Amino acid sequence: MKFVAAAIMLTLLCGLPMPGQCDTGGCKLSVELFSDSPLLSYITGKPYSLNLRLTNPTGDEIALEELEIVGRSDNKDVAIDIKPVGDAPKSVAAGQEAVASYTLTFPETVGNKVVVFTGSAKCSIGGDVKGELQVLVTPSIELTMLPTRMILKSSKEENRVGVSVINHLDSMFSGKITLNASPGLKVSSTADNIRVDPYGLEAFLFSVKPEGALVPGHYAVYIDVAGKLKDWIAIDAPVFANKPAESIVVDGKLGDWKGAAAVAIARLIDGSKWEKIGKAHFAWDKTNLYLAIEVSDDNQCSTDTIVIGFDPNINGAKAAGGGYNDDDYEITLRGAEAGSTALLTWSAGKPQDIQTDIPFAFSREGDKSRYEIAIPWSEAKPFKPAKGAKFAMSILVNDSDGGAVTQTEWGGGLAGQVDPRKFVPVVLQ
Numbered sequence: 050m051k052f053v054a055a056a057i058m059l060t061l062l063c064g065l066p067m068p069g070q071c072d073t074g075g076c077k078l079s080v081e082l083f084s085d086s087p088l089l090s091y092i093t094g095k096p097y098s099l100n101l102r103l104t105n106p107t108g109d110e111i112a113l114e115e116l117e118i119v120g121r122s123d124n125k126d127v128a129i130d131i132k133p134v135g136d137a138p139k140s141v142a143a144g145q146e147a148v149a150s151y152t153l154t155f156p157e158t159v160g161n162k163v164v165v166f167t168g169s170a171k172c173s174i175g176g177d178v179k180g181e182l183q184v185l186v187t188p189s190i191e192l193t194m195l196p197t198r199m200i201l202k203s204s205k206e207e208n209r210v211g212v213s214v215i216n217h218l219d220s221m222f223s224g225k226i227t228l229n230a231s232p233g234l235k236v237s238s239t240a241d242n243i244r245v246d247p248y249g250l251e252a253f254l255f256s257v258k259p260e261g262a263l264v265p266g267h268y269a270v271y272i273d274v275a276g277k278l279k280d281w282i283a284i285d286a287p288v289f290a291n292k293p294a295e296s297i298v299v300d301g302k303l304g305d306w307k308g309a310a311a312v313a314i315a316r317l318i319d320g321s322k323w324e325k326i327g328k329a330h331f332a333w334d335k336t337n338l339y340l341a342i343e344v345s346d347d348n349q350c351s352t353d354t355i356v357i358g359f360d361p362n363i364n365g366a367k368a369a370g371g372g373y374n375d376d377d378y379e380i381t382l383r384g385a386e387a388g389s390t391a392l393l394t395w396s397a398g399k400p401q402d403i404q405t406d407i408p409f410a411f412s413r414e415g416d417k418s419r420y421e422i423a424i425p426w427s428e429a430k431p432f433k434p435a436k437g438a439k440f441a442m443s444i445l446v447n448d449s450d451g452g453a454v455t456q457t458e459w460g461g462g463l464a465g466q467v468d469p470r471k472f473v474p475v476v477l478q
């Protein structure tokens with residue numbers, strides 16, 4: 050028994066030309082994909098038959114030339130290997146149909162992608178005809194992990210991750226699931242055998258825990274299902290910002306920052322060695338987020354800047370390739386002992402160049418540049434400061450003395466393409 054895709058049935062039932070069919074006044078071509086078992090979804094690793102059906106509504110025989118079928122993932126990066134079955138028809142008799150048959154198997158690389166099949170032919174009546182079919186391909190073994198991004202709650206607590214494996218095949222799936230964590234993280238199990246019934250689902254939990262106090266930043270847990278599927282979840286170790294031990298005076302002197310959360314700002318030299326160029330301190334109260342940034346810079350110029358990106362809602366990027374969302378904002382600090390400026394350089398979904406009156410002070414001592422700033426929470430609307438509330442941010446240091454600019458980031462997602470997904474969460478405590 051053959052089961053033809055519902056989309057194509059619709060195409061054939063309707064008299065009007067549909068995406069899969071072109072009315073040229075001569076022959077018509079449609080693309081049909083089917084399998085020998087019920088079609089719940091198109092899956093990888095399973096053979097399918099494909100037909101190019103040419104219909105001749107005219108009263109004359111139509112000769113066919115250059116019959117062709119191409120299948121590609123919609124992002125064009127995977128081509129499907131389509132094999133002909135038997136000889137292609139050379140003509141379609143008056144009022145009849147002719148079918149060219151093919152077989153194909155979707156490779157694992159098109160799992161979760163749309164595949165576009167385009168059939169074409171040259172007809173002696175009606176000229177060039179084209180037919181198209183789009184299908185969403187499901188991996189034969191489907192893996193889901195929740196959450197897909199995790200912010201660690203503390204240095205001690207276990208954080209649970211739910212995993213489900215769906216078997217779309219009509220045979221038992223068994224294999225080994227391997228978990229690998231970034232250094233500094235521990236997962237509750239590293240390798241387990243899993244058996245999933247035909248068309249069945251198996252779900253399990255594992256937990257992730259820091260091995261000790263983790264440096265705030267980005268970590269990951271990688272999962273491998275029997276070498277067939279690989280995925281990962283982003284694990285962020287947040288900065289835990291506290292209320293200041295004594296009230297912070299925005300004066301460029303950092304003696305009032307004792308005990309505050311701090312992170313190192315460092316850059317990778319020659320791809321292997323980290324060089325620390327500075328540090329950033331975090332503190333908060335009900336009015337402000339306080340930041341103090343100290344960087345080593347032997348030549349302080351008015352073009353040296355610090356860029357701070359904020360993602361109040363931790364809601365990812367504008368597009369797959371990155372970009373600020375409407376809630377995000379960016380402040381650029383320009384230090385000069387004669388008068389420093391805090392510019393709002395991104396807000397409300399567009400670039401800005403607004404000089405703010407955010408309290409900001411800059412000082413120099415030896416080769417150290419110090420930036421101290423109190424950012425009112427009103428700048429971070431709709432974010433509301435409270436114990437346990439979190440947002441994400443990143444810091445970019447631009448050392449710009451007239452020649453090439455040296456950029457050093459804490460967090461990421463500010464140098465080059467802006468991407469708030471790379472910002473690091475800050476949790477208020």
Ligand SMILES: [Ca+2]
Pocket residue numbers: 297298299300301302303304305421
């Ligand atoms: Ca101070």
Ligand SMILES: [Ca+2]
Pocket residue numbers: 346347348349350353448449450
């Ligand atoms: Ca400089």
Ligand SMILES: [Ca+2]
Pocket residue numbers: 359360361362363364365374375376377469
């Ligand atoms: Ca955002």
